[in-house]
Amino acid sequence: MTDFDVIVVGTGFGGAITACRLAEAGARVLVLERGRRWTQKTYPRKLGDPWLFDHARPERHNGWLDLRLFRGMAVAQGAGVGGGSLCYSSVVMEADPERFETDWPAEITYDELKPYYDKVRHAMAVRPIPAGQRTHRFELLRRAAEKLGHTDRFESVPLAISFDDDYSYQRDDPIDPKHAKPLVNVQGVEQRTCVHLGNCDIGCDVHAKNTLDLNYIPAAEKKGAEVRTLCLVRNIEPRGTGYRVVWDSLTGGQRSRDSATAERVVLAAGSLGSTEILLRCRDQYRSLRKISRRLGERWSGNANFLTPAVYPKGVEVNQGIGPTISAGMTFMDGSVDGHRFYIEDDGFPNLLLNALDARIAGGGLAALGARLLKRRLGAGAERGLDEKNPASQLMVWLGEGIDAADGTLSLGRHLTAPWRREVKLRWNKQNSKPVIDAILDLHRQITDVEGGKLKIPFYWRFLRSLVTVHPLGGCAMGNSAEDGVVDHRGEVFGHPNLFVADGAVLPAPTGRNPSMTIGAIAERVADLMAQDAP
Secondary structure: OOOEEEEEEOOOHHHHHHHHHHHHOOOOEEEEOOOOOOOOOOOOOOOOOOOEEOOOOOOOOEOOEEEEEEOOEEEEEEOOOOHHHHOOOOEOOOOOHHHHOOOOOOOOOHHHHHHHHHHHHHHOOOEOOOHHHOOHHHHHHHHHHHHOOOHHHEEEOOEOEOOOOOOOOOOOOOOOHHHOOEEEOOOOOEEEOOOOOOOHHHOOOOOOEOOHHHOHHHHHHHOOOEEEOOEEEEEEEEEOOEEEEEEEEOHHHOOEEEEEEEEEEEEOOHHHHHHHHHHHHHHHOOOOOOOOOOOOOOEEOOOOEEEEEEOOOOOOOOOOOOOOOOEEEEEEEEEEOOEEEEEEEEOOOOHHHHHHHHHHHHOHHHHHHHHHHHHHHHHHHOOOOOOOOOOOOEEEEEEEEOOOOOEEEEEEEOOOOOOOEEEEEEOOHHHHHHHHHHHHHHHHHHHHOOOOEEOOOHHHHOOOOEEEOOOEOOOOEOOOOOOOOEOOOOEEOOOOOEEEOOHHHOOOOOOOOOHHHHHHHHHHHHHHHHHHOO
């Protein structure tokens, strides 16, 4: 008898959803997460806080964000219980129906995914920002769309955020947690409503952001699923009709080996994580030799491109206030020289005031110094529409779209430690440059209409390198091992009862934010697994 019916690796959109649905179906579920379980008291705020997850030394550095640097591409990922939902901008939207007309197995269509999209929407309480709470960034993009003749392309994007319809910037001290109303979500977890603190990407202070650790994961735990943190999976070995999963426990700053068995395994460690695990199993440990030679292929950055823009005084930006993203403009119809992409407003936290408040909360001499500095800053040291923010006039435009999806992940030797094998990415930036140029041109147009000045990122201007927060592919769905790694159910070709259910299985980019599509795929994988359970 195995230790568990199912072992799920990862707690992002793929892992949290499959763990929840399989536990609800009565399975004994173990969930392994490489990161820690974050709380409102441990979110990173100060310079010395645990910001980064070091994939080379995770036992010592298991912070909030995993930033992987490849030639021509940097990939930013969340690390912790909740996966990418911890640090994404809460945008949860469906892919355009035509995206499934090519590249995907015939079984995966928009109509097939629609009921699963609906399940994700309900579980994560998705809705747009209330009309009376639209941010200055929202209005900046709306005005630009209007002036450029693109009013019909502008839209308020769906968000996984809990809003109070009565909230308003007209209140006294509006950007204050005291205005957050308590609520109990559909999973029975206590949260509070959004008060526009702008900390979506670094941990919501009032739990208004509907992250996976507040819905799917607690729902799974209520049904008996066991979640273990700081567990970095290394290998998967066949054991009878099931598998033995081997991982490094990262507790106490040390590594120790542990393992468990299950009839079925679901990999949901993200595009990089799931692909790396299977690459090691096939090419390093030789435990899963039948995995398709297509493993690692069809990798995509979803044409992510972030462009900063500086606006003159008089144009209200207030980039550190409100939900990180709330508005978008679609060009997914290919009307710009055949390129398909999507533009969004993108804010980032007020790092100055966040750090000062964190210092004060920590006590000691540092707290005294922070209080003195806040006193020197005056009224602007309190959160509000007139708050001090050195970057208040800096806007960041986000682009995402259909790139060439021709990246390949593989295992290679570490440059300075050749006895170590690490994931390498081969990506031809020239093949995706046309859509990036189209996104950049729209960023320039929407900046120019109100007198802003676009700043081409140095990593693109000088290095022709990109940064993505939407890594996709590597374990692409296909019709057979000749053209994919998993079938339409997420099951790995050649290895029954081994599944992948995350962004790694997407055989093509979505263009729009992919989290909801990943969630719908995971809902479907879990549904089919539950139907096939012995």
